[in-house]
Amino acid sequence: MSEFVHGLIRLRRGPWEMVASILIALGVFMLMQPFVLWLYTWSFLVILVGTVGFIVVSHFPEDP
């Protein structure tokens, strides 16, 4: 866990890609879940942040 946080602080690709992937997956779940309209309303924003984030962080350096 501390390695993960360290990677985030040092702007490493692996942990940041993980964060972006979690955001995308969460957004898709929010978009298609049948329970709460509020989650559906905010789903696109979450997916968009995750997708744009994924494109940006995939240019971060790998862990040596």
Added chain:
Amino acid sequence: MSDAPMDRVARATPAGAARRIRGLSDRAIAWIFVAPSIFLLLAVNIFPLIWTIRLSFTDYRVNRPNRDVEWVGLRNYERILTDDDVWATMQATAHFLIWTIVLQVLIGFALAWLINKKFRGNDLWTTIIVLPMMLSPAVVGNFWTFLYQPQIGLFNYAVAFVTGADPASFSMIGDVHLAPWAIVIADTWMWTPFVMLICLAGLRSIPDSIYEAAECDRASPWRQFWTITVPMVLPFLMLAVLFRGIENFKMFDLVVQLTGGGPGNVTTLTSIDLKREAFERWRTGYSSAYAVILFVTVFGLASIYVKALNKVKDR
């Protein structure tokens, strides 16, 4: 001058053209060759995408080209993301997507595993199994409409034979609870062979020596399946899921032919709803915003999926 292909081409080039080309750098010549492809890519893919994003912030209607176009900001997105009907469409798409992928992967893998065993008539069975995939989705939709007929449909008779129910007592495409399953069954019938072929390629790529070594170590068939077969076929399976996932997210023709999105809206998938907004209600700006939402969703999902696929391949 030698008779090498390069020299023959040089001799055959007209003097004027040769003079012009001789003055260009390698980089310039490379650009000349690549430029048509880049131009086509920009014209066919990138420009429409940028134009769609621009239209999504307006109230443009393509059936009224002379009307003034008003900039509406995020209003189209706000309307889509607070609309109960669009939300229901997303849920119908999720149901279709999840169940078709689960069924196609399970049945496709099982069929591939069986076909991979050497038996008499193996090739004939492979050909018969892949036949549905070669048909047009419109034909398959029509074909299943007849199969699902309550009075004469073979599907109803088959279900009645197994369950003992009256074949005319249920209608697969007329019942709000059964219609979502009707499209899942038809799509699974059509596209399971595709998943089977990809899995078969994976199974045939596993060297026999690995199984022989496992047998020497007295590994049971069950253990061989979980520790050799599944991990080695996994990248192929993931590829099949990616292809089917993207394809089913934009599923249109089969479902339109089979149920037309009904009864009510229970089988209205996002692509069908999008087409209605764009070309029946002519709300171009609104449908552009809808298309952008779907594009970003598929793009995001494909990104994480390709990352996972690369991880599995690197293992």
